[in-house]
Amino acid sequence: MKITDLLATRNPAFSFEFFPPRDEPGLQRLFETVAQLGEYRPAYVSVTYGAGGSTRRLTLDLVRRIKAETGIETMAHLTCVGSSRSEIAQVLDQLAANGIKNVLALRGDPPIGQAAFQATEGGFAHADELVAFIRERHPELCIGVAGYPEKHTEAGDFASDLVNLKRKVDAGANFIVTQLFFDDRDYFAFVERLENAHVSVPTLPGIMPITNVSQIKRFTSMCGAHIPARFMAQLEAVQSDAEAVRALGVQHAITQCKELLARNVPGIHFYTLNRSTATVEILQQLLQ
Numbered sequence: 001m002k003i004t005d006l007l008a009t010r011n012p013a014f015s016f017e018f019f020p021p022r023d024e025p026g027l028q029r030l031f032e033t034v035a036q037l038g039e040y041r042p043a044y045v046s047v048t049y050g051a052g053g054s055t056r057r058l059t060l061d062l063v064r065r066i067k068a069e070t071g072i073e074t075m076a077h078l079t080c081v082g083s084s085r086s087e088i089a090q091v092l093d094q095l096a097a098n099g100i101k102n103v104l105a106l107r108g109d110p111p112i113g114q115a116a117f118q119a120t121e122g123g124f125a126h127a128d129e130l131v132a133f134i135r136e137r138h139p140e141l142c143i144g145v146a147g148y149p150e151k152h153t154e155a156g157d158f159a160s161d162l163v164n165l166k167r168k169v170d171a172g173a174n175f176i177v178t179q180l181f182f183d184d185r186d187y188f189a190f191v192e193r194l195e196n197a198h199v200s201v202p203t204l205p206g207i208m209p210i211t212n213v214s215q216i217k218r219f220t221s222m223c224g225a226h227i228p229a230r231f232m233a234q235l236e237a238v239q240s241d242a243e244a245v246r247a248l249g250v251q252h253a254i255t256q257c258k259e260l261l262a263r264n265v266p267g268i269h270f271y272t273l274n275r276s277t278a279t280v281e282i283l284q285q286l287l288q
Contacts, residue, residue, distance in 0.1 A: 001073050002142035003102045004174050006043040007202050013043040013267030014283065015204070018274050020047065020058035029274065030062075031069075036276040038070055040283045043267060046104060049077035056091060064098045075144065076100055079108030080130050084122035088130070089137060096138050104144040104177065105130045105168070109222075128167040135172030145169070147176040147203060149190035153224040162193055175201050177269050180208040180219070182227045182252065184259050205260050208271035209278040210249030213239040250278050254285045261286065 007013050016037050021027045034045065047062045063074040076095055078088065095103065107117065107127040119125035124133065127145060134143055145168040148161060155161035165176070176194075181187055187205050194203060210216045210227075213235050220227060227235070231252060238244035257268055270279045 001101060002174075003044050003073070003075060003144065004142055004202065006073060007175070007204075007266050010041075010043045010267070012261055012265075012286070013204075014040060015043050015267060015269045016045045016272050016279065017206075017269065018045060018047050018062070018272060020062055021274065026274070033272065033274055033276040034066060034070060034072070037272070037279060038072055040280075040287070042072060044073040044075055044102065046075040046077060046102075046269075049079050049106075049108070060091065060094055060098070063095070063100050067099065073102065074100060075102035075104055077104045077106060078130070078134075079106045080119065080124040080127065081108035081117070082120055082123075084120055085124070085133065086122070088123070088133065092134060092138050092141075096141070101140070102142045102144065103134060104146070105134055105173070106146055126164075126167075128164070128171045131168050131171040131173050142175075143173045144175050144177050145173040147178045147190065147194075148224065149178050149181045149186040150224055150226060153222075158193065162197055165194075166197055166199055169199050169201055173201065175266075176203040178203065178206045179223050179225060180206050180271055181225050182210075182231065182256070184256055187260070187265075188263070202266040204267045204269045205265055206269045206271060207253055207256060207260075207282075208273075209253040209282060210235065211246045211275075211278055212242070213245055216249075246278065250281050253278075253282050257282060257286055 018030060021030050045066060047059050049056065049059050059076055063076045066072055067074045078091060105127055124130045131143055131145060134141055147165055151158050151161040155164065178187060191203055234248055235245055238248065260268060272279050
């Protein structure tokens, strides 16, 4: 089922993101996580795509298996990194052949050791080109794209970032999933900019509960998100106490989600890092 159709029928619509594990124990833990989170009837789950297509086969296998074995709708991430048009076409054909209806189209980050993104010969340089290619080759697919409430790190300003996002929607994207953020005002300001630019597709806020201070600092430095100063001070004050950090992070995410739901967001997308405990705690509070 297409994600846009699911969003129209689920209220609230929750979704979860996973990444392909590196080994068999990790795979077993992932399916345990999927089972635990599946009890909360997610609208869909997504599976990321490694740099340079490094997890291409795993991503395909996982979206197929999760859908077949659990009945949960799935979405495969697809990037431009390290792939030619013909290679991307093969992936799309395989997804369609396996009944996968949803794709998240991304330019992708440069591989480790590469300072800037470089298009593969015969490939795509921008996500809007990938969206247009998907729409032409498989018009039946539902296409999601990424949005950045605090703008993409490579964008000079909010205006140019908005122009780039609008190109993706105009090329055929059906919905937007945002990068993680920790201040809801950034999300609502982002949505307002989209509305002013006449971009009307559903925009799902992306939430990541903080469970580790050094880890979240690394993530935010890569994606350009910021943590409010007061919240960061609270985290740093207890960073040697893992449980205290986790409690603060989960509570902050609960507060964020409650405000988002109160203002009628179309759904909430959780970045789970293949773990269920923190996300389950949040959902239990939201569904009381």
